[in-house]
Amino acid sequence: MNSIAATYSQLIKSKAKKFGFQDCGISKADFLEEDAQHLESWLKNNFHGEMKYMENYFDKRLDPRLLVEGSQSVISLSYNYFPKEKISTLENYKISKYAYAEDYHEVIKEILCEMVAELQEEIGDFGFRVFVDSAPVLERSWARKSGIGWVGKNANLITKQSGSFYFLAEIICDLELIPDHETTDHCGTCRKCIEACPTDAIVSDKIIDGSKCISYATIELKNEIPEHFKNKMEDWMFGCDICQDVCPWNRFSSPNLQSRFTPNAFLKNFKKGEWKELTQELFSEIFKKSPVKRTKFAGLKRNIEFLEQSSGQ
Ligand code: SF4
Ligand code: SF4
DSSP, X not given: XXXXXXXXXXXXXXXXXXXXXXXXXXXXXXXOHHHHHHHHHHHHTTTTTTOGGGGTTHHHHHOHHHHSTTOOEEEEEEEEOOOSSOOOOTTSOEEOGGGSSSOHHHHHHHHHHHHHHHHHHHHOOOOEXXXXXXXXXXXXHHHHHTTSOEEOTTSOEEBXXXXXXXXXXXXXXXXXXXXXXXOOOOOTTOOXXXXXXXXXXXXXXXXXXXXXXXXXXXXXXXXXXXXXXXTTSTXXXXXXXXXXXXXXXXXXXXXXXXXXXXXXXHHHHOOHHHHHTOOHHHHHHHTTTSGGGGGHHHHHHHHHHHHHHHTTO
C-alpha cells in the first residue's frame, strides 16, 4: 500500500469529521461504466422530462477526469440536514426539509473550501474542484462507490446509521488516495417508498420517472403542472419528502448541528392563508438565501394555485 496515499486518505477523513461532514468515502477517478448504461436508458425513456440539461455533458458526467484535468480521486462527503424542528403541516402547505433554511449550495461550498485550505496548509498545494449539486457529477454513484451508503429503491443514498436526509458533495482532486469499497444494499424486501409515492413515480427499483415526481413538478418544471398531478400532490408546494419519510432507515435520522440550517422563521409561522397572499416582495424577502428561490416567485405561486384548485379551495 502506498503509505503517502494512506496518510492523506486518513487525514482527509479526519478533516471531514472536524468540518461537520457525517461521512467521507474515496473512489478512484474513473469511468462510471455501470452508470453509463443506466443514464442512457433513463434519458431514452424521457424520465428527465423537461430537465434537458441532463442530456448535456454526458461524457463528463461519467468520467471526472474530463471534468477536472489530472484528477485521480473523488472524495464523497455527506452533510446532515435533518431539521432540528419540524414545520407543522397542519393547515399548511409542505416544503422539503432540505429547503427549510439557507441554501445548502452556498453553506456547504464554503465549508468545503475551508476544509481544502486547511488540507493544503498541511500537505501542500494540489489540484482540485469542489462540487455541491452544481455541476455534471453523478453524486449518488460516487457516494455509493465510496461506501458511504447504498442507493435505495427510492433512488436516494441511504446509510444504516442515519438514513438519507443529507446533502452530498465532492472534492475531485489530483491526489492519489486509497479508494474505499462499496457497501451492501439493505432495502431487502421493503417496498414502502414505492407504495407510498402518490404519483407512482418510482417505476422500478432505483428508477424514478422524474416527469411524474412531485419534486420535479414543483421545482424543475417551467410550464403548467400537468393534470395528472391533480389531487395527488398531498399539499407539497416545494419538493416532496414522502419516499424518504416512509423509509425505515430514516428512523435513525438525528437533527443537524449547523446553525445556518435553522428553519426559516416565516416557514414556521405561515399557514395556507398567508401562502395564498404571497407577493413577489415577500417571496424575495423570505427566500433571499433559500434554495426555494430556484423555482422563483412565479413557480411557487403556480404550485400554490395548483394545490388550491386541486383541493377545490
Ligand atoms: S419525491 Fe415524492 S413524488 Fe417523487 S418519487 Fe418520492 S414520493 Fe414520489
Ligand atoms: S423505503 Fe424501503 S425500499 Fe424504499 S428506500 Fe427505504 S428501505 Fe429501501
